[in-house]
Amino acid sequence: MRTTEASDKGGEAMAKREAPILEVRDLEVEFAVDDGKIKVLDGVSFSVAPGQTLGIVGESGCGKSVTSLAIMGLLPKPHGQVVAGSIRFQGEELLSLPPDQMYRVRGNRISMIFQEPMTALNPVQTVGAQLMEVFSLHRPDYSKKQRQAAAIAMLHKVGIPEPERRFGVYPHNLSGGMRQRVMIAMALACEPSLLICDEPTTALDVTIQAQILELMKDLQTQTGMAIIFITHDLGVVAELCDEVVVMYAGRAVERADIYELFDHPRHPYTHGLMASIPRLEDVPKSLLKTIKGQVPALHEMPAGCRFSNRCPHATEICVGTNPVTEQLTDRHGVACHHWKELSI
Ligand SMILES: Nc1ncnc2c1ncn2[C@@H]1O[C@H](COP(=O)(O)OP(=O)(O)O)[C@@H](O)[C@H]1O
Ligand SMILES: [Mg+2]
Structure with a gap:
């Protein structure tokens, strides 16, 4: 369990450390702007192991989202570019994958939850239809009926009451907390090995935030996925993470396991x-x-x-x-x- 005493957790993290699922090394990202180029990330390194949660923390504008977009291969083209470094995922260099293979990695092995679910959900498609679409990519062997059943089961799993009814509603009919749960359901539908959460609870009130964090911990215990949790809130990091990277202005200025970081x-x-x-x-x-x-x-x-x-x-x-x-x-x-x- 994740909430056991420090020594257990430390030992667990140490053991897991030996085989990271994701290794980011000396990552540099540039954006082309009117009068030249600006270096948004300048040598960022970290790694995360299966079952482990890595926090990336720092004030707004420090490069947290750019880091996650770089991992996902979703930097805005053509002006955002990785100019140096490496991103190895399950032993494979993501930076040299052709776009079609990267697309498959995103659909199957790495998922991302964004800060504002409304921007990631399609407003004119029902929740159920959007979830079924994820299943049709990830499980092409499923019949329509199986996809529907899987979508409802997934809504249930993320704690959405009356999932059969919610299946047929549009995103704007749901509260912020419920929409974020739908986002989590979509992100988890492909059973990713790595889930990247970019400030997923920032827009939510404190009670809902706590529920979502609890839910993510439970799901991680069930699936063993690795999580990168991006936030500007060290309090959330303390609740959730095994290790932390502190970012400032495009650089990783400190990196430590959670106990070490808070103690020293x-x-x-x-x-x-x-x-x-x-x-x-x-x-x-x-x-x-x-x-x-x-x-x-x-x-x-x-x-x-x-x-x-x-x-x-x-x-x-x-x-x-x-x-x-x-x-x-x-x-x-x-x-x-x-x-x-x-x-x-
Ligand atoms: N599409 C873009 N074009 C130019 N600059 C960008 C773009 N996206 C982000 N930036 C810049 O990169 C820096 C890091 O942004 P971001 O990763 O979004 O910060 P954070 O997520 O930590 O708040 C900021 O200075 C931001 O202005
Ligand atoms: Mg951001």
């Missing part, structure tokens, strides 16, 4: 994010109360550490030189010139 955050930006969670009492508030300022626009990035213009600990070296990621242990990496001095 090393990057000043991580400290700042933690201090903004009201219910965590023992965070080092003295270091940084709230993070002042905003993520700089991409064409105004500081030359060195991209956090340097907001960091209360920044010195000359931070302004001039981009810190490399140092591995504190095999499960904890940080990209900060001063992490040793700031350690608590």
